[in-house]
Amino acid sequence: MTWTLFELLLQASLMTIFVSVTSIFLGLAFAIGLSAMRMSGAAPLVWFARIFISFFRGVPLLVQLLLIFNLLPAIGLSLSSLTTALIGLSLCTAAYQAENLRGGFEGVPRGLIESAEMAGLSPVQSFIWIRTPIALRLTFPALVNEAILILKSSSLVSVVGLIELTKMAQNLAASTYMPLPIFASAGLIYLAINWIVAIAGRRAEIALPGLPAK
Amino acid sequence: MSFDFAVILAKGPQILAGLGVTILIWIVGTLFGAVLGFLVATARRYGGRLADLALSVPVEVLRGTPFLVQIFLLYFGGPYIGLRLDPIAAGLLGLSVYGAAYYAEIFRAGFQSVPPGHSEAADCVGLTRLQTILHVQLPEMALLVLPPSMNMAVILLKETALLSLITVPEMTMTVQAIGSQQYAFVESIVVLALVYWALVELANFLGRLAERRLSTYSA
Numbered sequence: 379m380t381w382t383l384f385e386l387l388l389q390a391s392l393m394t395i396f397v398s399v400t401s402i403f404l405g406l407a408f409a410i411g412l413s414a415m416r417m418s419g420a421a422p423l424v425w426f427a428r429i430f431i432s433f434f435r436g437v438p439l440l441v442q443l444l445l446i447f448n449l450l451p452a453i454g455l456s457l458s459s460l461t462t463a464l465i466g467l468s469l470c471t472a473a474y475q476a477e478n479l480r481g482g483f484e485g486v487p488r489g490l491i492e493s494a495e496m497a498g499l500s501p502v503q504s505f506i507w508i509r510t511p512i513a514l515r516l517t518f519p520a521l522v523n524e525a526i527l528i529l530k531s532s533s534l535v536s537v538v539g540l541i542e543l544t545k546m547a548q549n550l551a552a553s554t555y556m557p558l559p560i561f562a563s564a565g566l567i568y569l570a571i572n573w574i575v576a577i578a579g580r581r582a583e584i585a586l587p588g589l590p591a592k
Numbered sequence: 593m594s595f596d597f598a599v600i601l602a603k604g605p606q607i608l609a610g611l612g613v614t615i616l617i618w619i620v621g622t623l624f625g626a627v628l629g630f631l632v633a634t635a636r637r638y639g640g641r642l643a644d645l646a647l648s649v650p651v652e653v654l655r656g657t658p659f660l661v662q663i664f665l666l667y668f669g670g671p672y673i674g675l676r677l678d679p680i681a682a683g684l685l686g687l688s689v690y691g692a693a694y695y696a697e698i699f700r701a702g703f704q705s706v707p708p709g710h711s712e713a714a715d716c717v718g719l720t721r722l723q724t725i726l727h728v729q730l731p732e733m734a735l736l737v738l739p740p741s742m743n744m745a746v747i748l749l750k751e752t753a754l755l756s757l758i759t760v761p762e763m764t765m766t767v768q769a770i771g772s773q774q775y776a777f778v779e780s781i782v783v784l785a786l787v788y789w790a791l792v793e794l795a796n797f798l799g800r801l802a803e804r805r806l807s808t809y810s811a
C-alpha cells in the first residue's frame with residue numbers, strides 16, 4: 379500500500395461525498411413534498427406518497443439502482459452514471475426521510491398551527507413557514523443519521539459505473555492484487571468521514587436554535 | 593420498447609431456488625447476528641471496562657463502514673491471510689458479523705432500560721448472574737428491543753442483495769443471470785424488485801404481529 383494508492387482513494391472519496399451530499403438535500407426536498415402529499419387529504423396524492431415510500435423502503439437499494447440503470451435507457455432516456463446514481467440515491471433517501479419527517483410533523487404543537495391559522499396564514503403558508511421548519515428541527519438528529527446511512531449506501535452506486543470510493547478500491551484491488559490493504563483503507567476513509575459527520579451533527583444539534591416548548 | 597414478462601416467469605423454479613438461498617442466508621445470518629450481538633452486549637456490560645472498550649472498537653468500525661466494503665474485504669482480502677471461504681460461507685459470516693454490531697447496540701440499550709433495582713433484587717433472592725440475565729433482564733427488555741430488532745432484520749434482508757456482488761447464488765444474482773440469458777434486463781429487475789417488496793412488507797407485517805402479541809403479555 380503506497381501513498382499514491384491512498385491518494386487515489388482520497389480523490390475518489392470526493393465523489394462519494396459529492397454524491398451523498400447532493401442526494402441528501404435532493405432527498406430532503408422530495409421528502410418534504412411527499413409529506414405534503416401525505417397530509418394533503420387528497421386520496422390520490424396520499425396513496426401515491428404511501429406507495430412510493432413503501433416501495434423505496436421495501437426494495438434493496440442495489441435493486442433500485444439496477445432498475446433505474448436498466449429501465450431509463452429502455453424507455454429512451456440515456457443518462458450518465460452520475461445522474462443515475464443521484465436519482466437512485468435521492469429517491470431512496472426521500473422515502474426514508476419522509477418516514478422520519480412524519481414523526482416531526484406529528485410533533486408540531488397544535489397551538490402553533492392554530493395560531494398560524496388565526497394570524498391568517500393559508501394552509502400552504504402554514505405548511506411552508508410554520509410546520510416544515512419545526513418538523514425539520516425536531517427530526518434533525520434523524521437527518522444526521524440518514525446522512526451517515528446514505529454515505530455508506532453510496533458505495534452501491536459503483537454498480538452503475540460511477541467511480542467513487544468503493545469502485546476505485548475495487549479497481550485498485552484488481553490491478554495491484556492487494557485487496558486487503560486497499561479495502562481496509564477504503565473502510566477507514568468511510569469511517570473517518572462518518573465520524574466527522576456524526577461529530578458535526580452533534581455540535582449542530584446543540585448550536586441550532588432551541589426546540590419549541592411542548 | 594415492449595416488455596415480455598413471460599420469459600422471466602417461465603424461469604419460476606430457478607427464481608424460487610434463488611429466493612430460497614436469500615431467505616436461508618437471511619434467517620441464519622440474522623439469528624447468528626442477534627445471538628452474537630447479545631453476547632457482545634452482555635460482555636460489554638459485565639466484562640469490565642477493558643472488555644467494554646475493546647469491544648466498542650469492532651462495533652464502531654462495523655457500524656461506520658459500508659457492508660459492501662466489509663464483504664469485499666472478507667471475500668477478496670481474506671485469502672491473503674489464509675481465510676479462504678466459498679461465497680455462501682463468506683456471505684453468511686459477513687452478514688452475521690455486520691448484524692451483530694447493530695444487535696449489540698440494540699441489546700445495550702435494552703440492558704440500560706432495565707431498572708437496576710430489578711437485577712439487584714434478583715441478586716438478593718439468590719439468582720446467579722446468568723439466571724438474572726436470562727430470567728429477569730431479557731424478558732424485561734424484550735418489549736423494548738423487539739421493534740428495533742425486527743427493523744434490523746428487515747435491513748439485513750435487503751442487505752442480502754449485496755451478496756450477489758461476491759457471487760452468492762441468491763435471488764438478485766439468479767434473476768440477473770436469467771435477465772441476461774433471456775435478454776430481458778428490465779423485466780427481470782422489475783420481477784426482482786416486486787419479490788423483495790412483497791418479502792419486506794411480509795416481514796414488517798410479521799414484526800407488527802409479534803409486537804402486538806408481546807405487548808398483550810406485558811401489559
